[in-house]
Amino acid sequence: xxxxxPVQAAPPPGAPITASERAWLEAAHPVLALARHExxxxxxxxxxxxxxxxxxxxxxxxxxRCKLVLTMRGPGGTPLPEATRDAAxxxxxxxxxxxxxLGHCWRHxxxxxxxxxxxxxxxDAALEASRREEGFADLVAxxxxxxxxxxxxxxxxxxxxxxxxxPVHDGAEHDTRVWVxxxxxxxxxxxxxxxxxxxxxxxxKVDPTPAQRPTDPFSESRSAHSSPSLQKSPL
Ligand SMILES: [Zn+2]
Numbered sequence: 001x002x003x004x005x006p007v008q009a010a011p012p013p014g015a016p017i018t019a020s021e022r023a024w025l026e027a028a029h030p031v032l033a034l035a036r037h038e039x040x041x042x043x044x045x046x047x048x049x050x051x052x053x054x055x056x057x058x059x060x061x062x063x064x065r066c067k068l069v070l071t072m073r074g075p076g077g078t079p080l081p082e083a084t085r086d087a088a089x090x091x092x093x094x095x096x097x098x099x100x101x102l103g104h105c106w107r108h109x110x111x112x113x114x115x116x117x118x119x120x121x122x123x124d125a126a127l128e129a130s131r132r133e134e135g136f137a138d139l140v141a142x143x144x145x146x147x148x149x150x151x152x153x154x155x156x157x158x159x160x161x162x163x164x165x166x167p168v169h170d171g172a173e174h175d176t177r178v179w180v181x182x183x184x185x186x187x188x189x190x191x192x193x194x195x196x197x198x199x200x201x202x203x204x205k206v207d208p209t210p211a212q213r214p215t216d217p218f219s220e221s222r223s224a225h226s227s228p229s230l231q232k233s234p235l
Contacts, residue, residue, distance in 0.1 A: 021046055021072050024057075027091045028068075030148065031098040034195065040105050041065040050075050059101040061113075066105035068098070092152045093159060096141040099195075103140030106196045107133060127173060132208050135179035138164070139199040142183045147195060153186050182206045 017025070025044070035042045043065055051071045060067040107113050114129035138160060145156045161180050169175040182188055182202060189198050 017046060018073065021070055024070060024072070024094060027094040028098050031095055031102055031144070035102055035105070038106070038196075040102065040109050042102070042105055043067050045069045047071040048073060057097060057101070059104050061104075061108055064108075066101075066108060068101055068105075092145065092149055092156060095148065096145050096156050096160070099144035100137040100141040103137035103196070103199065104133065106140070107136065124171075127171075128208075130173045131171070131175060132203075134174050135176040135206070135208060136199060136203045138176045139179055139183060139203050140196060142180070142186075143189055143195055143199040143202075146186050146189060147192075147198075150186070157184065157186075178208060179203065179206050 028044075032042075032044070041064060045060075045067045047069060049071070050073055054071050056070065056072045058069045058071070060069055104113075114126075114133060141160065142153070142157060146153050157180070161177070164174060164177050164180055179202075182205070189202050192198070193201065
């Protein structure tokens with residue numbers, strides 16, 4: 001069972017937040033502040049169950065609300081091994097990952113999930129729609145970094161490019177290379193604007209046609225979307 005925590009990130013009853021969870025929640029504070037400002041229907045969920053291989057950070061959509069889910073405990077409630085939870089991940093990347101998830105929430109809250117910018121008329125329509133949502137969320141992550149810490153933009157872009165290119169996801173849900181490449185030069189985002197609108201503006205300009213069609217089966221739940229895997233960053 002999930003232990004639901006309001007956006008203020010109070011500990012779930014009977015399950016105190018661990019040091020690693022607290023570190024992530026503290027790093028999340030600026031992003032959660034934006035969620036409150038935008039009145040997004042966002043809850044933070046700290047799962048007390050052991051992580052059995054799922055992403056330590058993911059988003060689910062339940063009854064019209066976005067659930068930002070942390071699953072960062074090992075057997076018996078012990079912290080995950082450092083290499084797994086990547087406690088050393090720089091805050092600038094944690095924020096970008098959270099902004100990515102917030103991008104998904106924004107689309108859901110607007111009722112735009114899996115809509116536009118072009119009609120989906122192919123047999124792979126569902127997959128293609130999901131891929132475009134991931135592309136939008138990656139642009140939100142980059143726009144967030146550009147807004148909050150422009151000096152880190154190049155490093156965050158390099159990291160995200162690496163995540164999306166290794167391994168290659170040709171045409172799959174997380175094949176967002178066309179959008180990430182479009183944002184190589186941060187000037188592509190144009191003049192300053194509210195975060196989501198700025199990402200949306202660039203998203204609409206990108207031709208989302210994948211270089212290749214999918215070669216792997218759709219592997220991610222349609223109701224839960226994970227952030228880029230937590231690998232050590234060169235930052
Ligand atoms: Zn995503």
